[in-house]
Amino acid sequence: MQLHFSPGACSLGIHVMLEDIGAPYELARVDFAKRQNFGPEFLALNPKSRVPTLVRDDGSVLTEYPAIALWLGLSRPRAHLLPEDVEGRVRAMEAVEYLVSTVHMLGFTRIFRSERFAARPEDHDWAKERGREVVRQGFEVIAGTLGDKDWIAGDYSVADPTLFYCAFWAHKRLNMDCPPAITAHYRRMLARPAVTRALAGEGLEA
Numbered sequence: 001m002q003l004h005f006s007p008g009a010c011s012l013g014i015h016v017m018l019e020d021i022g023a024p025y026e027l028a029r030v031d032f033a034k035r036q037n038f039g040p041e042f043l044a045l046n047p048k049s050r051v052p053t054l055v056r057d058d059g060s061v062l063t064e065y066p067a068i069a070l071w072l073g074l075s076r077p078r079a080h081l082l083p084e085d086v087e088g089r090v091r092a093m094e095a096v097e098y099l100v101s102t103v104h105m106l107g108f109t110r111i112f113r114s115e116r117f118a119a120r121p122e123d124h125d126w127a128k129e130r131g132r133e134v135v136r137q138g139f140e141v142i143a144g145t146l147g148d149k150d151w152i153a154g155d156y157s158v159a160d161p162t163l164f165y166c167a168f169w170a171h172k173r174l175n176m177d178c179p180p181a182i183t184a185h186y187r188r189m190l191a192r193p194a195v196t197r198a199l200a201g202e203g204l205e206a
Helices: 011-021 040-045 065-075 086-112 121-146 161-175 178-192 192-202
Strands: 001-003 026-027 053-055 061-063
Touching: 001 011, 011 065, 011 161, 040 053, 053 192, 061 065, 065 161, 065 178, 086 121, 086 161, 121 161, 121 178, 161 178, 178 192
Parallel strands: 001 026
Antiparallel strands: 001 053, 053 061
C-alpha cells in the first residue's frame, strides 16, 4: 500500500491506522505549499486533489477518509480497528463521520481556510471564530460520547485516530482549550507506539 499524505493533515489519522495494522506500506508526501495536490501526477490518482489517498496493493485507489478507515478496518480484522458487533461498528463510524464532516470540514476548515467561507477579508475573523465555535461544540459532543471510557466505541477503533488528528490540530496548531475527556484521550493516543511512529514518519513533534 502507498499512502499519499501531507504532514499533519487529516491523513495523519489514516497513517496511525496503518501503523496499528502493521502491514507493509509506503509514504508518498504531497506538498500543499507547492500545490502538488493539483499537479497532473497526483490528479491522475485522485482528481479530488485531496489527502488521504490510498493506493492499494492491487493498484486501485481509494479516497475519502471515512471510506479508507472503513476499508482498513474491514480488510484487516486481526487489527481490531472495528468492533465486532454491529452496534459498535456503526457507533465507531458515526463518530468518524461527525469528526470529519462537521468538526473538521465545518470547524477547522473555517479556521485554516477562512477565505472559503468569507469572500471579504474583513469577514475572515468572523469565519475563524465561527469555526472555533463549531470545534468547541463538536468536542463537547464527542466528550459526551467518551464519558469515562478510554476509547470512543468502547474498544479502540478507527474513531480514535480520527479524534486524534482533530485534537492534534487543536492542541498543537491552535493551543485551544479542550474538554478534559478530549485532552485525556489525546494523551492516551500520544502514548501509543503507532502514534509515535506516525508522528516521526511525518516529521512532527508530539
